[in-house]
Amino acid sequence: MKFSILMAAGLPLVSQVMAAGVKDGHGEAELLAQSATYQTGKPVTVGIRLKVEDGWHAYWTNPGEGGMAMSAKWTLPEGWKAGALQAPVPKRFMTGELPGFGYEGEAVYLVDLTPPAGAGSGASTAECKVKLSWLTCDEKACVPGDVELAVKLAPGDGAPGKDAAALTAAAKKIPQPLQGAALKVEEADKALKLTITAPAGVDLDGAQAFPATEQVVDAADPLKFARSADGWTATAKKSEYATGAPTLLDIVLAGGKLERPLVVSWQAAKK
Amino acid sequence: MKQHNTFLGAVLGAMICSVNAWAIEPGDAAPAFTVKNVKGEEVSLAKQKGKVVVLEWVNYDCPFVKKHYGSGNMQKLQEKYTAKDVVWITVSTNAEGPLSEAKGLADRSKEAGNKATQIVLDTDGKVGKAYGAKTTPHMFVIDKEGKIAYDGAIDSVKSTEAADIATADSYVSLALDSVLAGKTVDKAKTEPYGCGVKYAAK
Numbered sequence: 240m241k242f243s244i245l246m247a248a249g250l251p252l253v254s255q256v257m258a259a260g261v262k263d264g265h266g267e268a269e270l271l272a273q274s275a276t277y278q279t280g281k282p283v284t285v286g287i288r289l290k291v292e293d294g295w296h297a298y299w300t301n302p303g304e305g306g307m308a309m310s311a312k313w314t315l316p317e318g319w320k321a322g323a324l325q326a327p328v329p330k331r332f333m334t335g336e337l338p339g340f341g342y343e344g345e346a347v348y349l350v351d352l353t354p355p356a357g358a359g360s361g362a363s364t365a366e367c368k369v370k371l372s373w374l375t376c377d378e379k380a381c382v383p384g385d386v387e388l389a390v391k392l393a394p395g396d397g398a399p400g401k402d403a404a405a406l407t408a409a410a411k412k413i414p415q416p417l418q419g420a421a422l423k424v425e426e427a428d429k430a431l432k433l434t435i436t437a438p439a440g441v442d443l444d445g446a447q448a449f450p451a452t453e454q455v456v457d458a459a460d461p462l463k464f465a466r467s468a469d470g471w472t473a474t475a476k477k478s479e480y481a482t483g484a485p486t487l488l489d490i491v492l493a494g495g496k497l498e499r500p501l502v503v504s505w506q507a508a509k510k
Numbered sequence: 511m512k513q514h515n516t517f518l519g520a521v522l523g524a525m526i527c528s529v530n531a532w533a534i535e536p537g538d539a540a541p542a543f544t545v546k547n548v549k550g551e552e553v554s555l556a557k558q559k560g561k562v563v564v565l566e567w568v569n570y571d572c573p574f575v576k577k578h579y580g581s582g583n584m585q586k587l588q589e590k591y592t593a594k595d596v597v598w599i600t601v602s603t604n605a606e607g608p609l610s611e612a613k614g615l616a617d618r619s620k621e622a623g624n625k626a627t628q629i630v631l632d633t634d635g636k637v638g639k640a641y642g643a644k645t646t647p648h649m650f651v652i653d654k655e656g657k658i659a660y661d662g663a664i665d666s667v668k669s670t671e672a673a674d675i676a677t678a679d680s681y682v683s684l685a686l687d688s689v690l691a692g693k694t695v696d697k698a699k700t701e702p703y704g705c706g707v708k709y710a711a712k
Contacts, residue, residue, distance in 0.1 A: 305645050305706045307668055335706040337644060374573070374670065379606075381705040383573045383670045454701055480701035 271402035276395025280356030299329035303339035303458035318355030327412035347409035445495030536698035541640035548616035572705035581672035605710035645704030660685035662700030
């Protein structure tokens, strides 16, 4: 239907983004695009929707112990660039005796694909391909999923397409840095003291906290930030795999009284 | 809001010598065990004294284990190091299914081309718990004095892709080469990657 309308309007025939999801193992993945068209030099937000079968879970950027984060390897037309894979807020779970972070049901990851600037009127339809590898586990087994998906984007005005609303909803689950918020990490004996300073009005009471950086905080330790003289403080158990003093830590915060998920980042001062 | 930068200089990190609270650490005496192999014979760690021992946790249904057996990597390591008089013990802590039984484990090991010195059953999980075996694979190297020389991942690339083996640092090989040469293992503890060990439900 849509194609015939486009043709009638004298527009080039564009294969409207995507086939339905592609299944492998216990997951199914699908690409969503903010627009079926792009403007040179302007990023197009693309979503990777991963649906996980009931009873199984997939893993976050920091999978915890065991498990494996999803990888997305893009093959793009010349000059195009893929931004970082942005993962939605995970949940905590146990797989047997291993603590993990990830997703049950559905997770929509976002990535910005940016066409080269200056292609101008010479721009052509771009086929953006991605090779996804994920792992799903339940109590008994782990099963990988490997699929290749593609989305075609035509030169145009970049107007929101049919997936735009779904991507706007997905963006609300992606943690964002908060202006004026900072994280401080101090090593104290076997623990890490984490202090968040945040603008007034940001209330972390009841918020869930997740370590987005691997091998810094023990994945089994439920992080809770409480109001302190310095801001918000949590004492975290150090990961047994930490080698030496920590150098980097990102903490994702969500839920409770937060309007939207946040990420606060820390980096050790260079010596 | 002004950015708070008061944390500069507040990192005490390296100054503090942390005492590890976890069950087993490199340098500790390897916990003793006596288990049955797939032929029903007793295998005890005490009897291997004076030899370098590898413990390899296995579950042939796990994609991370398949990566290393499907590519032939695990068998090559088994062959290479048993030829150097290393005792390689493949341990199945699987609490259920064919891999929890002698025949099932023997059949699957044969099918996989396992070249370990011993293939043993730890169905009650006692050995796994004593060592803190978390994943399949999870590798331990025990030196000639019976001390833990390595505890961790088989290699440095956490994936299920066999193609990644070539570019990964083979932690277990590096540990074994050091131990066999009488040197200190550089990376004695790493985070193991794989599927969770399927312990019996509590």
